[in-house]
Amino acid sequence: MPDTLSLILTILGMFVVTFGIRFILYARAHRMQLPVWLEEALAYVPVAVLTAIIMPMILMPNKHLELSWQNPWLLGGLAAFIIGVSLKKPLLTIAVGVLVFFASKFLLA
Amino acid sequence: MTKWEAMRFGALVSVPMMLGNLPFGMIFGSLAVSQGLDPWVPIVMSLVVFAGSAQFVALGLFAVGTPILIIIFTTFIVNLRHLLYSADYMKYVKHLPMAWRAILAFGLTDETYAATKPYFVNGKLDKATGHWAYLGSFLAFYAMWNITTVIGVVAGELIPGMSEWGLEFAMVATFLGIITTYLRTSPYWASFAVAGAAALLLYKLPNNLGMLVAALLGVLAGVLVQHLQARFTAKGDQHA
Numbered sequence: 436m437p438d439t440l441s442l443i444l445t446i447l448g449m450f451v452v453t454f455g456i457r458f459i460l461y462a463r464a465h466r467m468q469l470p471v472w473l474e475e476a477l478a479y480v481p482v483a484v485l486t487a488i489i490m491p492m493i494l495m496p497n498k499h500l501e502l503s504w505q506n507p508w509l510l511g512g513l514a515a516f517i518i519g520v521s522l523k524k525p526l527l528t529i530a531v532g533v534l535v536f537f538a539s540k541f542l543l544a
Numbered sequence: 545m546t547k548w549e550a551m552r553f554g555a556l557v558s559v560p561m562m563l564g565n566l567p568f569g570m571i572f573g574s575l576a577v578s579q580g581l582d583p584w585v586p587i588v589m590s591l592v593v594f595a596g597s598a599q600f601v602a603l604g605l606f607a608v609g610t611p612i613l614i615i616i617f618t619t620f621i622v623n624l625r626h627l628l629y630s631a632d633y634m635k636y637v638k639h640l641p642m643a644w645r646a647i648l649a650f651g652l653t654d655e656t657y658a659a660t661k662p663y664f665v666n667g668k669l670d671k672a673t674g675h676w677a678y679l680g681s682f683l684a685f686y687a688m689w690n691i692t693t694v695i696g697v698v699a700g701e702l703i704p705g706m707s708e709w710g711l712e713f714a715m716v717a718t719f720l721g722i723i724t725t726y727l728r729t730s731p732y733w734a735s736f737a738v739a740g741a742a743a744l745l746l747y748k749l750p751n752n753l754g755m756l757v758a759a760l761l762g763v764l765a766g767v768l769v770q771h772l773q774a775r776f777t778a779k780g781d782q783h784a
Contacts, residue, residue, distance in 0.1 A: 436580050441612055446585070448616035449593045449602060453623050458649035460630040464638035469631065476767050477632045479735045481661050482726045483762025484625055485719040486736050487743040487755045488654065492716055494744055508713065515717045519724025525662065528724060529560050532717035540710060 505543055511536025550673035554680030558659045562688045564714030565655065568596055569689050572603070573696020579607055583697045590693040594650065594686060597752060598622045621751045625759060629657040636664060636674050648675060651682025655715075658722055730773065735766030 437445070460467070469477075493512035494500055501509065515532025519525070545553065569590070576586035581603075589599055598619045605615045629652055637645050659681050663669040669677050726732045739762025746754030 437606060437609075437612075442581075442585055445602070445606075445612050445615050446589050446592055448612065449589070449595075449598065449619045452616055452620040453593055453595045453598060453626075454650055456620070456623050457626050457630055457652040458646060460627070460634050461637050461645040461649045462642070464634040464645065467634070469634070472767075473631070475770070476763050477628070479732070479763040479766035480628045480632050480759075481658070482723050482732055482735045483739040483766065484628060484654075484755075484759040485658060485723050486739040486762060487758040489716045489719045489723075490740040490743040490758075491747050491755075492712070495747060498747075500744070507710070508716070511713055512716060512720060515720040516724060519720055520727055523725050523728075525718075525721030525725060528721035529714070529717040532720060533714055536710065536713045536717070 507536050507540040507543060510539040545673045545676075547673065547676040550669070550676035551680030551683075553663075553669075554660060554677030554682075555684040557663065557677075558655065558681045558684045560718045561655045561659060561715050562684060564712050564716075564718065565596070565685070565688060566692055567709070567711045569692025570696035570699070572596070572599055573693040573698075574700055575600075575696075576603055577697050577700055579603060581606065586693055586697055587690075590690050593619075594689065595619070595623055595653070596689070601751065618751050621753060621756075625654075625752075625756055626652055628759070628763075629654075632661075633657070633678075636671065636678075639671060640675055644675065648678055648682065651679070651686060653682075653685060655685050656681040658719060662722055662725060731766045731770040734769040735762045738762050738765035 489512070493508045494502065494506075496506060496508045504510065511532045514535035515528050518531045519528035522528070572590070573586050576589075577583055586599075586603075589602070593599060601618055601622055602615055605618060610618075630649065633648075633652070637648055640648070656678065660669065660674070660678050663677065664674060723736065727736060739758050742758035742761045743755055746758055748754065749757070
């Protein structure tokens with residue numbers, strides 16, 4: 436394991452880059468006008484980023500593709516997706532998804 | 545909404561994901577000490593860095609003796625997606641004093657962005673109260689992340705098999721709840737389909753790079769379909 440000084444420097448460095456990424460645009464927000472095309476593109480950020488985060492969790496829970504009814508992540512995800520798309524009610528979507536996930540995990544175990 | 549109501553609202557809409565995050569913090573704390581790190585390392589890291597996936601990656605890199613600069617550079621790559629969030633949220637913070645912006649920037653995680661974004665879109669949160677809700681969400685996640693890190697450190701070996709329970713599914717379900725509210729027009733469907741497919745295909749790329757590239761491709765797909773649609777509608781109008 437690294438010595439204390441390297442650990443402190445590592446944590447400090449991690450803070451600097453993480454905070455830097457999150458702060459740089461906020462710091463200039465009052466005198467920076469984003470170009471129109473960029474504003475347009477940003478509208479797709481929530482869907483694109485959140486989808487990119489969860490898709491592998493749903494379809495590759497064990498690091499390889501599992502397109503099977505034995506996969507509770509897929510069943511719960513599918514249930515949430517169908518409810519979400521047809522009813523557009525986030526809280527209901529979450530509740531049904533979690534319920535189906537744990538029910539199928541329990542039944543498949 | 546008053547500022548307190550807004551703060552409470554921000555914390556409240558964060559609850560489903562906080563439940564999903566419960567195991568992550570505990571696993572992080574217990575994993576760190578089981579690797580032989582002193583307890584202060586994971587605790588200080590959660591307090592100062594506050595970036596879950598980067599912190600897990602750092603543990604993995606410590607274990608194989610990676611040089612400091614490489615760990616920091618990896619953190620940079622893993623967290624680069626937050627730049628997209630901050631670009632999107634600039635418009636909601638630009639009227640605030642710099643200290644406010646710094647605090648909100650520190651708290652800009654996947655979770656807080658995902659929890660508050662839908663309410664900025666539907667107009668429930670605005671310039672007057674939005675930053676209070678944002679702050680409430682940040683503080684809720686920050687408290688949760690740090691408390692669960694300490695629990696993990698103290699408990700060392702946690703309840704056996706806790707990481708197998710799948711509590712993280714609460715996060716997946718929450719994200720799906722948010723994503724599906726957007727799926728009303730073809731540009732958003734295109735963005736969804738391309739980001740999802742690309743994330744699966746690029747899964748093997750190191751340091752979450754696959755996720756970042758997939759997200760950018762998803763954004764591109766949305767813009768592209770939006771413009772194609774606009775062009776077709778314009779042509780249709782000419783013929784009519």
